[in-house]
Amino acid sequence: VVGLGLIGGSLLRRLADQLPVCGYDADELTRAAARDAGYEVLESVGELVRTSQLVVLAVPLPELPAVIAEVAAAAHEHLVVTDVCSVKAPVLDLVRPTRIPYVGGHPMAGSERSGFAAADPALFDGAAWVLCLEDDTPLVTWLVLARLVTGMGCRVVPCTAADHDQAVARVSHLPHALAAALAAGAAGSPLALALAAGSFRDGTRVAATRPELSAAMCVGNAPALSIELDALIARLTELRRRLTDGEDPTDWFLPGHQVRTGWPRPAAGFDLTDGEDLRLRLLDVGRRGAAVTGIGKDGEGRLLLSCAG
């Protein structure tokens, strides 16, 4: 595990129960803290790569180019790389030229805290965990990682990096932008803030996120977020037009009502067996909003993937 902050540190703690695992962090104090907590901590990315078969990159996006160069310099033929960044296409673009087998990952878990001191092996319990499946992702590598992640009690959502980035723009980055825009509208309005209640409280909650974190998140996924912003602005412009024209907006409110009252939906289980087109069938699982929950064998020794959604 390269990078021992909240996510990387939690992963080191969680995996140590089931695998031989070691870590590295660019910060000397973080390395000392992890070592004091009883974990094996190495002194460079190169040393870690040379002694590992699977490397998890858990550093912020701006630090990834330098770290990936260090990984590539020490790469060996048994090496597999994954990561935990909240945006996937830019990471794919960075790793692909190294030709190291790579599966992009994104655990949908976190907290408002940060650093190794906040690391918690239970952070991922029950979480969705995206594992990206591109045309050139080795399926066997994807399955190894999926088994590791389902073994941690997570649901593995298979999708492409592009589909992931559009989806998180829609349900995570856009809500952060809207919360900030809504809260900003009440600046300089003490009367409005005195009358604000539940809808303002919930609609602006994530506006309390540190501005530089929200900004980095949006910039890192700018193309996908721009598409979502355009669609949202168009929807609001249509509501504005109806108010001007005196046209009933009830059916404008209907799609959002249907989505929200139907979410989250109850999950049903189903199985996938290994065979033809497994890659396409896995991508279809993610596209349907379902996930792989376990990987085992059927009575005849064939791969059997338990799914739910």
Place this chain on the structure above:
Amino acid sequence: VVGLGLIGGSLLRRLADQLPVCGYDADELTRAAARDAGYEVLESVGELVRTSQLVVLAVPLPELPAVIAEVAAAAHEHLVVTDVCSVKAPVLDLVRPTRIPYVGGHPMAGSERSGFAAADPALFDGAAWVLCLEDDTPLVTWLVLARLVTGMGCRVVPCTAADHDQAVARVSHLPHALAAALAAGAAGSPLALALAAGSFRDGTRVAATRPELSAAMCVGNAPALSIELDALIARLTELRRRLTDGEDPTDWFLPGHQVRTGWPRPAAGFDLTDGEDLRLRLLDVGRRGAAVTGIGKDGEGRLLLSCAG
């Protein structure tokens, strides 16, 4: 109390502890339910008006014109009227021609439930309660109502109908529109909904409101909401431009961050004494986001208004 739904019914129950109070509802079953619960229920608006000094209109906005005509037909010289509608300028426009002393009111309390069966005397505990103060509102009438409302444990926020409508457009109607627009964006995206977590959950919560209720709320306050929609669309368009131009959006996120981390703010107490310009000083209390919390007398028998904010 005319209209015994959630708000009117809760008010009937709450006031019955301290005043002789009676109610009316257009629905026969609701009248029977209130009577069975031990309350005095009359058979017409006219009968109620003739036996009351203060009438509280607690019917939906579309029913108000007819109810106000009935009230005006039975009006007497000691009658005072208030209401609990969530929009104030349209009600003022309806009542003003009757020349009945009127103070617009809006308790900032509610629940997702409705009807007399859901009525709860504790619904208003600790709530802000707007009482409108226009140039032509008799100050003595306003003070009588303010004493009644503070006596129920509510904070009275003095403001004009126009300022009220702009404030609730900003912190209540706009959040409802944004929640619906955000939720609608995820329609037909099972993958996005599978990855959605806290920011989507909170940002879309009020999209579960019945579409016809959200629509009626927005149409009832269309001029004020249109101004807020324009401002919000402009803010989002600026973020969109920054993403396109590769300009750092950190300071775009800053005002919302400041508003949200400073809200709700701790309140400090202060007093107002009766005298010159009390009307203007009361409006200033509301404009500052403060409220009247109690009305009593000072050592020399003069009116003393306790405030907080």
